[in-house]
Amino acid sequence: xxxxxxxxxxxRDLPMTRKLIERFPKAEQIACERYGEVFxxxxxxxxxxxxxxxxxxxEKKGNRVLPTPPDYGLGADHHFYxxxxxxxxxxxxxxxxxxxYQSANYLLFVNFDDFIEDIRSEIDAxxxxxxxxxxxxxxxxxxxxxxxxxxxxFLPLFSDLPTASLExxxxxxxxxxxxxxxxxxxxxxxxxLNPEPVAEAxxxxxxxxxxRLAAINKLASAGWKIGLRFDPLIYFKDAVDVYQDFxxxxxxxxxxxxxxxxxxxxxxSPKTIFKKMESLYPEEPLFMGNxxxxxxxxxxxxxxxxxxxxxxxxxxxxxxxxxxxxxxQ
Amino acid sequence: xxHFATALHCEANPVIHFYGMKPCGQLGKARFFKGETxxxxxxxxxxxxxxIGVTSLGERYSEPNALWLNLGICGHPSLYIGxxxxxxxxxxxxxxxxxxxxxxxxxxxxxxxxxxLASPSSQYQPxxxxxxxxxxxxxxxxxxxxxxxxxxxxxxSDNEAQPANAPLDKSLISDHIxxxxxxxxTFAGQILDTLGTTEFSESLAALQKRALSKFRFAETQRHQFxxxxxxxxxxxxxxxxxxxxxxxDTKALLNALQVxxxxxxxxxxx
Numbered sequence: 001x002x003x004x005x006x007x008x009x010x011x012r013d014l015p016m017t018r019k020l021i022e023r024f025p026k027a028e029q030i031a032c033e034r035y036g037e038v039f040x041x042x043x044x045x046x047x048x049x050x051x052x053x054x055x056x057x058x059e060k061k062g063n064r065v066l067p068t069p070p071d072y073g074l075g076a077d078h079h080f081y082x083x084x085x086x087x088x089x090x091x092x093x094x095x096x097x098x099x100x101y102q103s104a105n106y107l108l109f110v111n112f113d114d115f116i117e118d119i120r121s122e123i124d125a126x127x128x129x130x131x132x133x134x135x136x137x138x139x140x141x142x143x144x145x146x147x148x149x150x151x152x153x154f155l156p157l158f159s160d161l162p163t164a165s166l167e168x169x170x171x172x173x174x175x176x177x178x179x180x181x182x183x184x185x186x187x188x189x190x191x192x193l194n195p196e197p198v199a200e201a202x203x204x205x206x207x208x209x210x211x212r213l214a215a216i217n218k219l220a221s222a223g224w225k226i227g228l229r230f231d232p233l234i235y236f237k238d239a240v241d242v243y244q245d246f247x248x249x250x251x252x253x254x255x256x257x258x259x260x261x262x263x264x265x266x267x268x269s270p271k272t273i274f275k276k277m278e279s280l281y282p283e284e285p286l287f288m289g290n291x292x293x294x295x296x297x298x299x300x301x302x303x304x305x306x307x308x309x310x311x312x313x314x315x316x317x318x319x320x321x322x323x324x325x326x327x328x329q
Numbered sequence: 330x331x332h333f334a335t336a337l338h339c340e341a342n343p344v345i346h347f348y349g350m351k352p353c354g355q356l357g358k359a360r361f362f363k364g365e366t367x368x369x370x371x372x373x374x375x376x377x378x379x380x381i382g383v384t385s386l387g388e389r390y391s392e393p394n395a396l397w398l399n400l401g402i403c404g405h406p407s408l409y410i411g412x413x414x415x416x417x418x419x420x421x422x423x424x425x426x427x428x429x430x431x432x433x434x435x436x437x438x439x440x441x442x443x444x445x446l447a448s449p450s451s452q453y454q455p456x457x458x459x460x461x462x463x464x465x466x467x468x469x470x471x472x473x474x475x476x477x478x479x480x481x482x483x484x485x486s487d488n489e490a491q492p493a494n495a496p497l498d499k500s501l502i503s504d505h506i507x508x509x510x511x512x513x514x515t516f517a518g519q520i521l522d523t524l525g526t527t528e529f530s531e532s533l534a535a536l537q538k539r540a541l542s543k544f545r546f547a548e549t550q551r552h553q554f555x556x557x558x559x560x561x562x563x564x565x566x567x568x569x570x571x572x573x574x575x576x577x578d579t580k581a582l583l584n585a586l587q588v589x590x591x592x593x594x595x596x597x598x599x
Contacts, residue, residue: 006429030418030442032418032429041429043474044476048478049431051523052434103431197599198599201598202599234598236599285594286598289595290591290594
């Protein structure tokens with residue numbers, strides 16, 4: 001899976017590091033003082049690295065749990081995100097990660113205990129208030145779970161903390177670590193979904209839509225709460241019709257009582273990140289047309305976005321109540 | 330295009346022969362050679378000489394899609410003489426910064442730390458290859474490319490069992506390099522395949538030529554025009570867009586191209 005593992009000095013002797021080194025005995029081990037030496041230098045080509053990414057094992061010092069931007073909430077009193085890993089197994093062409101980081105190597109912060117302590121501190125700092133933690137902002141929460149053991153380490157924390165919720169954001173069908181345990185009421189597995197034409201053209205290396213829907217149903221049947229994330233919506237010829245059919249299909253497949261929340265957002269990106277993505281994939285039609293720059297953000301031209309969001313919101317609201325629907329405006 | 334840098338002529342000779350290169354000039358100590366698919370600079374020994382040679386080669390031949398390879402000999406405590414390795418990290422006793430080359434493909438050689446020294450040493454260290462050029466080569470090459478497309482391939486010339494002896498056996502060094510040149514060429518070809526290069530289709534190149542002679546573009550507009558042609562080239566390279574030349578001015582021309590792009594993009598996103 002990896003032919004190189006970069007190991008930061010500070011984590012060389014941690015049990016998780018040793019375990020991962022044992023797991024990939026053929027990988028060359030390369031020592032570094034700080035992960036930034038490998039991950040951050042400017043003269044890197046994300047697209048080239050994505051062909052053969054290495055694993056970087058490092059310590060996350062500080063800023064481990066952060067508040068989300070104001071528009072990214074699910075109705076709790078406080079929303080936070082944390083990233084135990086940067087970069088993703090998949091290669092979705094619309095993903096901001098490819099414009100965010102210099103390197104496509106997988107950066108895994110192995111000091112899980114520090115993350116857990118910081119999550120606990122935030123909960124303690126807001127007694128009696130509902131706190132929601134998002135885990136899949138800079139990586140897919142489940143795609144590399146068999147390597148990272150993330151679920152086994154973090155879920156027990158939430159089963160003991162009824163005022164806190166955790167979202168596992170994913171496109172993965174790697175749900176074994178969830179299915180082997182009893183469902184936890186305040187843990188939501190949120191699947192990113194797009195109709196087949198979009199998934200096949202833009203969600204490279206990700207499981208098929210059918211496989212994702214099957215995984216959703218397995219989890220729902222086992223009693224797990226499900227999030228449905230229609231974000232980003234992609235504009236193309238006949239997009240509205242295709243998305244409406246897709247919404248019908250999803251809601252006719254997924255048991256409604258398992259649905260915790262539904263979010264919706266059209267493709268958008270900060271200009272600087274968009275420009276980098278565009279320069280990495282200059283031949284990609286997604287970045288070429290029907291877009292506008294407004295307030296530092298690139299998004300679809302107003303009429304296109306309004307039509308996409310409007311019609312698809314209406315369709316979704318035919319299946320779920322407004323209290324479970326969170327469109328990102 | 331591959332850009333080789335070697336310190337010595339005996340390291341360069343098998344490469345020159347393999348790629349059918351001819352001499353093409355010199356600058357100070359640096360000697361340049363070129364073939365159809367590769368160029369080479371013999372830089373002279375040492376990190377600074379290597380950096381100067383690489384910079385000279387890069388400035389002489391502007392080539393955004395080149396693979397830069399430093400090919401040479403090294404000392405290693407335990408690898409066999411004649412074994413090849415590729416640098417997975419590069420450091421110098423004279424600098425704090427370290428380089429970490431990245432690999433878009435799996436490499437056929439083992440990765441090793443390469444430490445660039447100012448003079449030969451037989452004080453070998455476990456898992457570390459000693460050379461005299463890699464650091465200078467790498468710092469200079471990064472002015473022209475990224476860490477995925479600059480690599481140091483080293484052939485072990487001495488080890489603890491057979492430490493370095495002056496003078497160098499030049500013929501043996503050439504033989505060692507020659508042994509690996511085919512696999513180096515294969516590796517280079519595979520890495521270069523990861524670099525996509527696109528030229529305008531004939532019809533778009535003709536449109537560009539006609540538009541540039543018909544309209545007076547401001548610098549920003551010229552940039553926008555090229556960008557829009559690049560997008561059309563990706564979307565529909567063989568379609569004729571000549572009607573856009575009927576636009577009354579550059580602004581209308583750019584708008585007409587963008588309308589075409591919006592329509593084509595919406596049908597090709599998926």
